[in-house]
Amino acid sequence: ALASYLRRENLISDTRIKVEDKLAFFLYMVSHNVSYEDLQLEFQHSGQTFHEYINEFFNIVPVLASRFLKPPNIDEPHPKISTDTRFYPYFQ
Helix, strand or coil: CCCHHHHCCCCCCCCCCCHHHHHHHHHHHHHHCCCCCHHHHHHCCCCCHHHHHHHHHHHHHHHHHHHHHCCCCCCCCCCHHHHCCHHHHHHH
């Protein structure tokens, strides 16, 4: 579903390597904290290939963050504070 979303929104496009494979490179690198050398051994592509495609993902992280991450409302206290009588009087 994530690969389809990235393709549909033109954030990552298919080249000689499909979006699903590029996503697999990125997620494997981030989740396992591996280097480009480890990716080369695991996926059998050159270091330049990984550098290019991993950078594509790092470039779209701000776009994805602005679409999916919403900051909390800073004008209201946290629900745990507002429901606790020991703390809430200080935040009124």
